[in-house]
Every structure is written in structure tokens, then in C-alpha cells.
Amino acid sequence: MRLTFFRYFRLSLAQLLQALEEDQIEDAIDIYTLPHEDGNDTDMDEDLSDDEHCADLNSLGPKMLKTVCEVESRINAPSTAEKPTPSCSHWDSSDEEPLSKYARVHFKRVKQKKAKTNYSWSHSKPSFNMVVNCEKVPPSEAVKTCKTSLDFLKLFFTDELLHHFIEQSNIYAGQKNKLLNMFLDEVNVFLGALLFSGYGKYPNKRMLWSGSPDVRVIVQNSIRLNRFENNLRNFHINDNNNLDNTDRLFKLRPLITHLNKCYKLHGGCEENISIDESMIPYYGKHYAKQYIRGKPIRFGFKNWACCTSSGYLLSFDIYMGKDNNENRAYLVLRIGLVAQVQGTYYLLIFIWEKTTMKTELLVLGVIHDLLKHLSEAGYCATGTIQDSRTSKCPFTDVKSMDKKPRGSYDCRTDTNIKISLVRWKDNKTVTCITNYDSIEEGTCTRYSRDSKAKITITQPRPITHYNKGMGGLDKMDQADYTL
Structure with a gap:
């Protein structure tokens, strides 16, 4: 018993004729030519009809030679256990494999469930083991030798x-x-x-x-x-031949890295560090342009900046959307934070990487996981937190707190992670989180519209420290003025 295999492949007529003349195809084949794309796009009466047309294999026009042909090769195989090996150069052993092997397989992405953290909230006073007395790093010796503005510029450029x-x-x-x-x-x-x-x-x-x-x-x-x-x-600034598709600031990355390195080297560091977002004005068309309501500069690029309380810029990182670069420092820890907090933690790691310095950090928009890792790294941190990120802390809700008089507050302490949450009523309700500060009552002065005079109200200590050290970025923006 003999089996017959059929092999189909497509060639132009000119390539097929050349293969036949060179004896590259020895098996019996059937040739089917396809009409040219513009074969029927003519209104000339001189064209012959299908009945009048006579094929001449010795005289083929250029359009006919460029026409794609379908070639059917018939291969007779003996009835043996060995696989047929025809002499056709276009045939290989993969032709006998089932088509299901090459079918596309759609894999369903399985989301990994984040491990839940058990919180134990209580009214007890917190007992933190964080060291609050922080070391101050002075500026470099090169700064002391600078006498002109050009000398300061050369420290960075x-x-x-x-x-x-x-x-x-x-x-x-x-x-x-x-x-x-x-x-x-x-x-x-x-x-x-x-x-x-x-x-x-x-x-x-x-x-x-x-x-x-x-x-x-x-x-x-x-x-x-x-x-x-x-x-x-x-x-x-960067070579296009070494393009990094994971970094949207690839063309500016050497400049950003160099400036952050020089800021850290020459500026020194203070006890209070503030991290907040600033805006680089831009009114053109760009996919990374942001609109932030309530900012002096509403349109432009959002820039995460880390500044000292005196307004000196220590580090910055321009926000370009969701970052997929797995080599960034804040992604190594796999905290699973939102892009805002990821940028915050990246700035912190960039400044004090491989150091043992402890500093007080004033952060905007932090959550529990961030403070947990900062505590393990030895950083004292205090920051505001949104109501949706309080991990269902059982203290007074925002609507009830808004109805209370100014100066009212409520606090809770998590004994497992060693953090405290404080909710305080000022003009609006503010929620603060800390990993080192005690919940002690202080006072502050506010203007009362009812009595038309300044009054003294109660203010928790974490709120006082937050307001004291969070103005570094505003001072940096105030230093950028027109001469």
C-alpha cells in the first residue's frame, strides 16, 4: 500500500520556472496561477476574452511572471515505518505535525492575593522604640570654597x-x-x-x-x-542605540541621575525632610502632562521632590505614569503601593541608600505598609493619610468629626505594627499617621469668626510636628522667582 502526500506552497511564476529549469523540483506538481490584482481594471476593447485567449508558455509577460502561483506537490511514500523524505527542498519533517501544536494558547492572568495584615487598634498610649534625636549632615567642603554663583553651578554641572x-x-x-x-x-x-x-x-x-x-x-x-x-x-544626553523601553525618561535619565547624586553629595541633610509633589509648568501636548487642581501651577509635569525644611532640594523624580521598571529601588521591596507612595519611597531610598542615618520624615499621603518598612529601616515618619487608607480604624468618622468644635481629636494605636492614627478637627478634618511621635496635647492659635478674635485650641503633637517640617517644598518653590 502506497500513501500520497500533498504539499502546498506559494511562489511567483518566475521563481517557479527557475526552479524547474534548475531541476530543484523532481516530484509531480500541479500549478495554479492567480489573476493579477489589476487584471480586470481596464476598459480597452483590444483585450481578448477568456474564450479567445490562448496561453503561450514560451511568451509570458512581466505581469504574468510576477503573478503568485499555488503549487501542489504529490509525494508517493512507501508503506514502511520510515517517514517519507521527498526530494522537494521546501518540505521538512514539521509538515506532519498536527496544527493544534501551533494553535495560540490564551493564558489567563491570575492575580496574586495580597497578604492581609492584622491590625489591633486600641486607645492605649503608643510605646515606640524609634530614635528621635537625628544626626545632621553638613554641606560638603567644596561648597565652602565657592565664592561666586558660577562656582556653585559647576558643582552640579x-x-x-x-x-x-x-x-x-x-x-x-x-x-x-x-x-x-x-x-x-x-x-x-x-x-x-x-x-x-x-x-x-x-x-x-x-x-x-x-x-x-x-x-x-x-x-x-x-x-x-x-x-x-x-x-x-x-x-x-543618551544614546538611542541603547534604548530602554521600560524608562520613559530614558533620554534624560543620565542628567537626572547626575543631579540627584550632586544634590546628595554637596547639600548635606537636616533632621526634617519633606516629600511632596511640585509642578513643572508645561502647556503643550504631552502624554505625561498632569492637571492638579488647587496648585499655583495647575498644568505641567508632576515632579516628586524631597526637600529639607529650609527648602534645599535633595532628590527629585518626574512622574511619568505607571512605572514598569523592575530595577527601581522601591520595587525591589515589593510593597505593592500606589504610584504616589512608590515615588515617595524611591526618593527616600535614593538619598540614604547604604547608610545608617536616622531622620525624621514628613510625608504626604502615606499608608501603613510604607510606615512599616520605614520603621524597619530606622526612619521616623509622620504624614497625612486619606480616609480610605486607614484600614478600617475604629475611630470617629469624618462626618461626625466635622460636626464637633475645633480642636477635637480622636486617636488609635496599632500594637502590632507600632503606628498611631490621629484625627483632628481644624477648619477641616485632618488624619495623621506616625511611627514615633507620642499622642500628647498641645495648643495652637486660630482665628474664630464667632468671637471675632484669636482663640487657643487643642492640637495633638503629631499634627504640630507635621506642620513644622512640611514647608520645605514651598520654600523651594518660592526661591524660583523671576529676576
Whole structure:
């Protein structure tokens, strides 16, 4: 008994004729030609009908030679246990495998259940083991030797960073088959022209090279317009050939990393650290542009900033949406926090990585898991918390607290994780969480509309410390003003 196998493959007619002439196909085959795509797109009367058309294998037009053919190869196999090995070069052993092997399999993603934390809330006073007396790190010795503003600028825009700009810009120009040859003095002038353009608001950068008497000539005398535009077109910070698809700030990442390193190296550190969001103004079209109601700058890029209580910036990270980079420091711990708190913890890890320093941290929008890991790392933390993240703490709800007089408060302590929650009534109800501060009553002064005078009300100690150390970012924003 002999079996017959059929093998189908598609070739152009010209390729098929060449294979037949070179004796690459030895088995019996059937050839089926398909009509050309525009074979019927003609209204000419000279075309022959199907009945009048006569095929001539010795005279085939260019359109016919480009036509796709379907070839059916018949292979006679002996009735033996061995698999047939036909001489056709287009056949292989995988042709006998079932099609179900190559069918697409849809895997259902299974969500991992987060381990529930058991909370034990009580009215008892907290007993924390955190060390509150923190060490203050002074600025570097290089800061003490700086005498001019240019000296301070060179602490952050170092020659190492400028040489990196030169290298990447020359590489990018070479990728476009252009010769740039940027050098150190030129990149200093180029960056200076960019910074100078921020002082004078001109509709076009070309107006800096205008001949009008009301335009300063400092940029004109430093660099030519054609050279400036050439540098601007080819200026690059990172190599596109090493693109990291997981980092949406890949093109700016070397600059961000370098600045954060210099901020940490030269600025020192204080006891109170505040982490909050700031806005970089931007009114164009970009997928990462944010709108935050209630901010002085409502449209722009959201920037997570970590500042000291005096307003010095220690670290920053621009928010670009959900981050899928598994190499980031805050994802290594697998805390499972929202993007807001992930950015907060990343800034903290970036500043004091591989150090034993303990500091008091004032955080905006924290949750229990974050304070738990901060306590294990030795960081004292106090921050506000949303009502939906209180883990069903059985204290007075917000609606009932709003009806109480100003200065009323309620507190609970979790004896398992060693954290305390305080809810206090001011103009609005505020909920605060801490991992080190005791719940002691203090006082503060507020203006009363009823008595039309200032009155003294009760204020818990965590609220007092939070208000004392949370103004660092506002001071940093106030330092950014127009000269």
C-alpha cells in the first residue's frame, strides 16, 4: 500500500520556472496561477476574452511572471515505518505535525492575593522604640570654597557631565551622517545661551541675535546663530542605540541621575525632610502632562521632590505614569503601593541608600505598609493619610468629626505594627499617621469668626510636628522667582 502526500506552497511564476529549469523540483506538481490584482481594471476593447485567449508558455509577460502561483506537490511514500523524505527542498519533517501544536494558547492572568495584615487598634498610649534625636549632615567642603554663583553651578554641572553631553551629541550627529565636533568651551556657551533665554521672554530664539538696540549682545558675541541651531538640533544626553523601553525618561535619565547624586553629595541633610509633589509648568501636548487642581501651577509635569525644611532640594523624580521598571529601588521591596507612595519611597531610598542615618520624615499621603518598612529601616515618619487608607480604624468618622468644635481629636494605636492614627478637627478634618511621635496635647492659635478674635485650641503633637517640617517644598518653590 502506497500513501500520497500533498504539499502546498506559494511562489511567483518566475521563481517557479527557475526552479524547474534548475531541476530543484523532481516530484509531480500541479500549478495554479492567480489573476493579477489589476487584471480586470481596464476598459480597452483590444483585450481578448477568456474564450479567445490562448496561453503561450514560451511568451509570458512581466505581469504574468510576477503573478503568485499555488503549487501542489504529490509525494508517493512507501508503506514502511520510515517517514517519507521527498526530494522537494521546501518540505521538512514539521509538515506532519498536527496544527493544534501551533494553535495560540490564551493564558489567563491570575492575580496574586495580597497578604492581609492584622491590625489591633486600641486607645492605649503608643510605646515606640524609634530614635528621635537625628544626626545632621553638613554641606560638603567644596561648597565652602565657592565664592561666586558660577562656582556653585559647576558643582552640579561638572566637567564630567559636560563631556558626556559632548560625547552623546557627537554620536547622535554621526548617526545622521553629520559632523558636529562639539567641544568643552562651546557646550558651556551653548548651555549659557539656553539659560540666558529664560530671562528674556522672546517669541523666537532667533531674536537673541537681533540687531535691535534693546537686545543684549552677550549671546551674539559668544556664539553664531547657525552654530547654535546646529548644536540645538544635535544635542543629546543618551544614546538611542541603547534604548530602554521600560524608562520613559530614558533620554534624560543620565542628567537626572547626575543631579540627584550632586544634590546628595554637596547639600548635606537636616533632621526634617519633606516629600511632596511640585509642578513643572508645561502647556503643550504631552502624554505625561498632569492637571492638579488647587496648585499655583495647575498644568505641567508632576515632579516628586524631597526637600529639607529650609527648602534645599535633595532628590527629585518626574512622574511619568505607571512605572514598569523592575530595577527601581522601591520595587525591589515589593510593597505593592500606589504610584504616589512608590515615588515617595524611591526618593527616600535614593538619598540614604547604604547608610545608617536616622531622620525624621514628613510625608504626604502615606499608608501603613510604607510606615512599616520605614520603621524597619530606622526612619521616623509622620504624614497625612486619606480616609480610605486607614484600614478600617475604629475611630470617629469624618462626618461626625466635622460636626464637633475645633480642636477635637480622636486617636488609635496599632500594637502590632507600632503606628498611631490621629484625627483632628481644624477648619477641616485632618488624619495623621506616625511611627514615633507620642499622642500628647498641645495648643495652637486660630482665628474664630464667632468671637471675632484669636482663640487657643487643642492640637495633638503629631499634627504640630507635621506642620513644622512640611514647608520645605514651598520654600523651594518660592526661591524660583523671576529676576
